[in-house]
Amino acid sequence: MLLHLILFLSTFFSVLHLLSAHRFKNEKILYNVPQRGISVIIPCYNEAPILKYTIEGVLNIEYSNMEVIFINDGSTDDTFEVLDNLLDLHIWNEKADISLSTKVREIYKSSKHPFIYVIDKYNSGKADSLNIGVAFARKEIIVTMDGDCVLEKSALANMNVIFDDEDVIAAGGVVHIMQMFKLNRRPSRIVVMQALDYIKGFYIYKASLAYNKALNIISGAFGAFRKSVIDEIGGFKKGLGEDIDITIRLQEYAQKNNKKVIYNTNSICYTECPETLIGLIRQRVRWQKGFMDAILNNSSFLIKNLLKNHVCFFMIVDALLSNSLATIVFIVNYILLLFKLFHGYPIHMFAYYVTTIVFNIMSSIIAITEAKKNVT
Template sequence: MTLGDFVVYANYFVLTYFLVINAVYLVLYAISFAEIADYVRRDVFSGLSELFASNYAPPATIVVPAYNEEATIVDSVRSFLTLHYPLHEVVVVNDGSKDETLNVLIREFDLHESDQPVRLQLETAEITGVYASPTERLVVVDKANGGKSDALNAGICAAQYPLVCCMDADIILEEDALLRIARPLVESGSVAAVGGIVRVANGSRFEKGRIIEPKTPRKALPNFQIVEYLRAFIAVRTAWSRLNCLLIISGAFGMFRRRDVIAAGGYASDTVGEDMELVTRMHRVLRENDRMYKISFVPDPVAWTEVPESLRVLGRQRNRWHRGLIDTLFRHRKMLFNPRYGAVGVLGMPYFFLFEFLGPVVELAGYVAFAAGLFLGVINLPFAIAFFLAAIGLGVLLSTAAVFLEELRLERYPRWRDLLKLTFYGILENFGYRQINTLWRALAIVSFARKNTEWGAMERKGFDEGEADGGIKYTPGKDEKRAETAPETVREPTRRSE
């Protein structure tokens, strides 16, 4: 076989791969479109206000891990305490902060040491104190630093209620978000966990911990990420939920039945993708125990988060997300193509392995093979056009379709100017931004092979009274270099997310 023949075969292989993966995406989009249309139609008769006023909603605990959050923790806790829900408490876990996080909470909420027991049903670092507010349903657990997963486990142990909502300290929730994310758990006892949508806060206006006006940001990089998040949550995650093989509930905003999280062993502390790993392990444990269950995603309980505004910070984030994905797939590889695990084994795991894990390798190889084919003169014009349409054209279609699905069904961005801007970025991202993301993810495979477990330092400007244009914040590990909590894994070209 000559070099030219090898290059030709390589190009045909990559073209076939692109066609297959985009065909899968189109099927997922079709399922998501039908599911969201049905969800919006049912939501009109959902009786959300009646649910709020009734006694049918089980009480819930919001678990908030915090590390060095003194600047924003008071406003965040106040916003969580005032969410619309019949009965809920907030458990803040101070994960060995080195700043005044604990003292600020004690002072602002008049906290006193409490003898409330913490049921240590999960392994955590040493708990050094428990504080409670005399006027609010607020508990603060003070503990030695153990990382975000360890802090979440401590909060789940301290929770008094059957539903636990795990989220980041710097997330902004819409007022009815807790009620909306709990609704599937209220409606069916077989639902074990629910994920809500995470949206990009950069550019939007906020006041007193509430969003006033959703807007797109001025800078390009956050706009690219808005399109990604729309693909990830609305256009793809909805479909996986419908098929009951959703493997990711964003670490930034998800609700679980406390008993099922504990039965699965809680969050793993030795991974950088703790959100995906927990959900995948829950699938595995529930299947192995022959439980009839559902892990769901609902598109309207909204959490707003700031995203990176520099390539340096974003690259570190995406590298970590992809390493977390790989780690989860390898930990639970026995589920791959295993019919014992139902749709998760025969659909979800193969998809993530073939298209998420290996996708960046094949895509980069495709670009190299295509360039080599042009250089050697072994690629004709019809093939070049087909390759371009498969690699770029369908990516444009999928990105713009996600934006229009948002407008037609959810209408979160009220201004046409914002939708036109997002459509423009949905087209533009396929010419450079997507390729950079592919490179980051390919490099993450190398990092994983070298056993790199760092989170990477991240930055956040924080929510101002007005417009938010920021980065990322939270130090979830024992190492001070770890300084971010991610909304979720995001896949190019379709997809955070935690």
């Protein structure tokens, strides 16, 4: 009975997300909006091989009122040396009196590009690196990225438009796979599979959540926040799912203060994905651990508002029951179907497979069509 209930919920929400994504529309675009100051914070841990592309992406951004803050989180490879060579760093003492963590070794500024800073620190994790970056930042809007990400040149301009609405406190953008769009090499099958998964995730699942006012994760690879609100809610918390955790806390803040957390498919970022099966499995296990950590850390808010807040409802009933648990259920179900096949009931196997394949083909076509409208 429980297996059938979870499978029903999974099917129900899959159809709901497909229909809701079709109805999703970006916030109305305003033109001639003044450029707000944006601080781009990029934590780096052992990102030496990809930093060249990250920096090239930063330099190609079409936005003038910004600063970029790289945080070297105690990397054990040549991350700092690559930053130094590409940016021509010199020690910067102008703001040495700010109340940063004692984990900071030194602050540097680029001689080539005066809007770029590098904070070199001892290793203490991504959340702490982000908090140090937020403390150092001097702009109104905070954009967080991963060290292996590249922003589309218009990404910040499109985010700036979103924050013209004073009620918007945070916004998520779209993340695509870099190996499919930016790197001059043929992607492997595992990369292609992930690229399709990302496209469906961002153009169907997240678009649906945004339409239903239930966005429960602003990706750590690319998100934008009002600095004042980040400070007010206490910054990023340590853990594997710091991006999910802060999104939930921002949604709690939004509920109490009548504010908005939104999603914008016009702002695009590219990230590097695992290229081996082992790497992919490790990443997905880490994501699931982060998801569970975020739910446990915010369980009081989520359970208390389960039937009153769309974020809480979708987080528990959809993401937990019909997504995470459904993965286990699907494996069990496939085993049961195979058992039935060998005992003379092949029609069940055939019907299940056909339904699954047809639905996945439909959702993939819709997602790819939407992606083509945005990717340049």
